[in-house]
Amino acid sequence: MNRKKILILGAVVIYILLSIINRFYLDWLWFVNLDYGSVFTTILFGRLGISSLFFLIFFGFLWLNFRLARSSVINLPNLTLRHYLVINRLGNLLTAKYYNLITMGISALTALLFTSTPGNNWLTVFKYLNRLPFGTADPILSRDAGFYVFELPFYLLLKDYFLMLVTLTAVIMAFLYFAISSSPGLTFNNWWELFEGKKHLSLLVALIFIIKAVDYRLKIYELLFSPRGAAFGAGYTDVNVQIPAFNILIFISLILAVFLLFKSFKPDSRTLPLAILISFAASLVLGAAYPAFIQKFRVEPNELAWEMPYLEHNIAFTRKAYDLDNIEKKIYPVSDLLTFETIEENQGTIQNIRLLDPRPLIKTYNQLQGLRPYYKFNDIDIDRYNLNGTYRQVMLAARELDQRVLPAKTWVNQRLKYTHGYGVTMSPVNEVTRQGLPYFIVRDIPPITETDLVIEQPGIYYGELTDEHVIVNTKTEEFDYSLGDTNAYTQYEGEGGVTINSFFRKVLFAMRFNDYRMLLSNDLTNESRVMFDRNIHQRAVKIAPFLEYDGDPYIVINDGRLFWIQDAYTTTNRYPYSEPYGNLNYIRNSVKVVIDAYHGKVNYYVIDDEDPLVMVYRNIFPELFKSINEMPEGLNKHLRYPEGLFNLQSRVYSLYHMEDVRVFYNKEDAWQIPTEKYEGQRQQVEPYYSILQLPGEKEQEFVLMLPYSPITRDNMIAWLAARSDGDNYGKKVVYLFPKDKTIFGPQQVEGRIDQNAEISSQLSLWDQRGSSVLRGNLLVLPINNSILYVEPVFLQAEQSQLPELIRVIVVHGQRVVMEENLQKALVRLFGEGSELPLVPDDPDSIRTVEELVKEANELINKAKLSLKEGNWAEYGRYQEQLESTLKSLAEKVEVDIGDINGLEELMEEQEGEQNGEAEREG
Structure with a gap:
């Protein structure tokens, strides 16, 4: 090899080494900068250690079988002289120079290809080693939920790995024996005449049957996640048919394993195929066909009667898994007797x-x-x-x-x-x-x-766009x-x-x-x-990839600095009997992540130390998590119930508020998320935050809420609230409306707004060429045992990206009103009963003269443009705004009309346009 090739090869080797160092060293420095170096090393050495252990097991087992195969060939009895000479020559050649090297290389390469899975499942191993009980046992096999969450995935990982290892080894050995029997000089009728080869393969297949027996045992536990019955989890067929069937299959697998071990001393060409055929037929009949037959022809015709106890399990475990079992139920006796005095008493909500x-x-x-x-x-x-x-x-x-x-x-x-x-x-x-x-x-x-x-x-320096x-x-x-x-x-x-x-x-x-x-x-x-x-989301995921993260981190001002708060969830899809939604069937918002927008520091605070999942993670990474008591008080006051979790829980609760099995099965009281009108389209109402005084409470508080409608109707039947302030954080309350009274739902209120002639004509007038009307979220607000509906109306010009709030629609009982602001709408709706302000002071009252003059000039320019385009609706609106701004100026100081650039010119243009319009009409 010449010098140039050596240099090129050396450069390639150096580049590869630097690439490997780059990947790990810079990431380690990144973690160390955040004081999480131990997290990086725990994950890294966990992956390497687990992969290395499984590599050694795979390599050792496969190479041992190669050695056994060689011994089987070299020591074949009853050979003719010609056979002996050929095999002895082949055996000596492989033994002396190549056999160990070749088989070790094949074993190592195969082990590398098939041991990445255990390393990638490092978290499964770590959770098993640090497992904790949930304190809730399943009703069928009496195993704690922690067994299914922490232990069963580990056992399944081991079973899959060893089944793959032994099966692959058996295939490789069969191919090896076939290759040897086909060598020149060997004239066996078929490779099964290799007596020691048949014995070797029989032992491997017997081992496969033993692993299959373990597999059937684990399948019994997996029946707690069966989708076969009326609801998720083990149903009548699973418990009374499938479990006995699996026990029989365990027995058959063990008998076949013993049979093959016994026959390995006197193997014949029919034993192994016969054992495999029996296993396959038994699995097909007992494992699939017979349970399916019972489910189809016995259970389904009278499903509720057979499945009732198992439906009870599904309801109870689903409610617990999604933290719905502690929702407090209260009756909300709706009254239409809301008065202006009541409005004044609820200023915290109104404002x-x-x-x-x-x-x-x-x-x-x-x-x-x-x-x-x-x-x-x-x-x-x-x-x-x-x-x-x-x-x-x-x-x-x-x-x-x-x-x-x-x-x-x-x-x-x-x-x-x-x-x-x-x-x-x-x-x-x-x-x-x-x-x-x-x-x-x-x-x-x-x-x-x-x-x-x-x-x-x-x-x-650290945000959502960085x-x-x-x-x-x-x-x-x-x-x-x-x-x-x-x-x-x-x-x-x-x-x-x-x-x-x-x-x-x-x-x-x-x-x-x-x-x-x-x-x-x-x-x-x-x-x-x-x-x-x-990027704050990528930052959190990189540190703790085993958590799920909410899609809406929010910025907080505290102690003169800016922080991001990101909600993190512990989830699993292994909680017994719990109905899956998406790829999970258990969730807790156990962690609050705080990211410093300037320094980039990331802190993980445990807010729910009763969640076994987060406590297991805390045992694995003791330096990562802090107690919520260590969170600065200023940040703690800004914790809020996450909208992502609330969305999921509200969907689950729409069905799982029904605890009576018959009602649940028939969906007699199923709810749905109501719809509203937004940008002319029907869409589901989104949860919204609000400050209000919950019924029976003395203080205003920050809550996340959502109304419910019956599954087949648009009226409102309940509303769900999640609390965020102080000691009430995380508590949820559902308020049920009387079933003998019709409460308008959001879509029905939208329809009543559309049917109001005054409102409809005004919105149609604005929604002309050059501008569009946008109706905002319809808010359903409970006040003093009454319901108030509020919907803002925005107007946006086609040439502008500035939607402007022009009206507020308020609905109560049978009345629908629309006014310039909330105060006027409430006064019109209930009648003025007091001089107490309903909204904060007009912000224009604290604006400077210069700011108001600037606004007036901007309004004049907008009005001129609308006038030239012939958009009279938009022109009229700007004129109203200009009049209001000029009044604010007059209240502050006497302003020379000359200071308002273009006002006289606008009046002249308006007069000219109007005269021109009159002439055209004439």
Whole structure:
């Protein structure tokens, strides 16, 4: 081999070694930076250790059988001289030079190919070694639920592995004996004449039958997950037919194994095929055909009578698995006697009615508070804060930096300069400006706040859109925010990222990101840090891949800093008798994950220490989890019941609120999630957060709620609430409406709104060319044993991305009203009985003269455009808004009409358009 080839081969070997080191070393540094180095090593060495153990077992067993095969051939009795010479020559050749080497290589390669599965199932092994009881035994086999969750998967893993190992070995040995018997010089009529070969294969097949006996035993436990009966779990046929059938198959398998062991001393050509045929026939008849026959012709014709006790098990275990067994049931005696005085007594609820809809609001946030094209609000979060001493429900969103839309996508810009987002925007759920836009109580860059909230560190280096790696603490200053014609810059002072303090690390990072500029750049120093895997969801999954994560992390302001809270779930699909939904049949929201938006630190807080799954994980990773008592109090106050879990539980509860077996089987009282009208289409009502006073409670609280309708009708039959505040966190209450009274459901209320002539005509007028009407979520609000329905109405111009709240529809009893705001709607609905304000002070009252003048000028420009386009509906609306803004100006200070640019011109244009219209009509 010449020198050039040696250099190329050496470079390839070095590259492969660096790639392997890159994968593990940089990830280890990443984990160490987060103080989770032990988590990384536990998973890594767990995978390697388990894979190595199973590799040695596979390799040793297969190679031992190769050795036995050689002995069987070399020591064949009663051979002719010619046979002996050929086999002896072949045997000596393989023994002396090649046989051990070849068979060891085949064994090692085969073991490598088939031992990745156990290594990938490291968590199954770890859960088995750290198993805990659930404290609930199944009613059929009296095994604790922990056996099915932690032990049975491990036993199934072992069974599958050893069955594959022995079966594959038997196939390889049969092929080997066939190959030897076909060698030149051997004239056996067939390979079965190899006496020792038949004996060897009989022993292997006997071992397979023993493993099959274990398999049938494990199948008995798996019947607790049978889908055959009227409900999930072991039914009549499983318990009374299938279990006895499996016991008979266990007996047959063991008898066949003993028979083969006995016959191995005097094997013949018929024994092995006959044993396999008997096993297959018995499995087909007893394991499948006979139970199916009983189910079809005995159970199904009278299913309820046979399945009743097993349905009871399914109901009880499903309710427990989804944490529905502790839902408190209360009667909600609906009354239509809601008065204005009652409204005044429930100011906490009224002042927190969510008028702004998160779906159109995200467009408004991005238009008004994006401020720069590369800033983006990804999602609107709903939370509650004590603002200036008042408990308020708010919407807020993180202003993240989206590198995909940077105007100049240079390497310096993408990696060194534009590294982070900046701050949040917050608005109350029910406050809007006179233009129908959200009123921002936290806004702009740097953050301006009209509350007692303080944001001292607004940098967002870790978020939902931080998908690219960046490098901080370089010679290039990071862009922080814009100051008019100039920019403010910063240097990162946090703890996030992995330091590049050597050329070796630079090489590894350059290879990982396929980024050679990291090797050539003069901007990097020994203090520079590479931030990668910054997306908060990916970050949490990388640390704890065994948890499931909610799809809606939310931003929280606490102690002057920004944090993300991500709900994490422990799940399994191995809980006995529990009905599966998707790929799980047990779930708990046992962990709250908190990610520091600036430092990137990730903390896992255990909120439910009664969940055996999370306690097992805690035993495996003791340094990963913290008690919920260690969570800062300010963050603890912002914990909320997760919408993803509530969605799943509400679906399950729509059927499993029925505890009577006959009612459940016939679905006599089945519920459904009602529908509402959104963007002209029917869709299921989504759960919504609200601040309200639950019946029988003394304080307002933050709850997640959802109404129910009967499965075949649109009226409302109940509503479910999950509580989030203080000691009541996680408690759930279902309020049942009287069955002898019809309570309108969301879709029926939508229909009544559509049938209201006044409302329908007005919405049709607005919904003309150039603009579209968007009706927001219909909120069902329980107040003092009454139901109030509130639906916001938005108007959006085709040329605009700014949906504006223009009306509020309120429904109670038989009355439907629509007004400019919630206060006017309530006054019209119930009559004015007091001067007590129903909503917070008009936000325009605290706006400056300059802001109002600016708004007036903007409204004039919009009105001119509408006038030119002939869109009179939109023009009229802008004119109303302009009049309102001018009144606010007049209340503050005398304003010269000349300050309002274009007002006289607008009036002249309007007069000209109207005269022209009159002439055309004439």
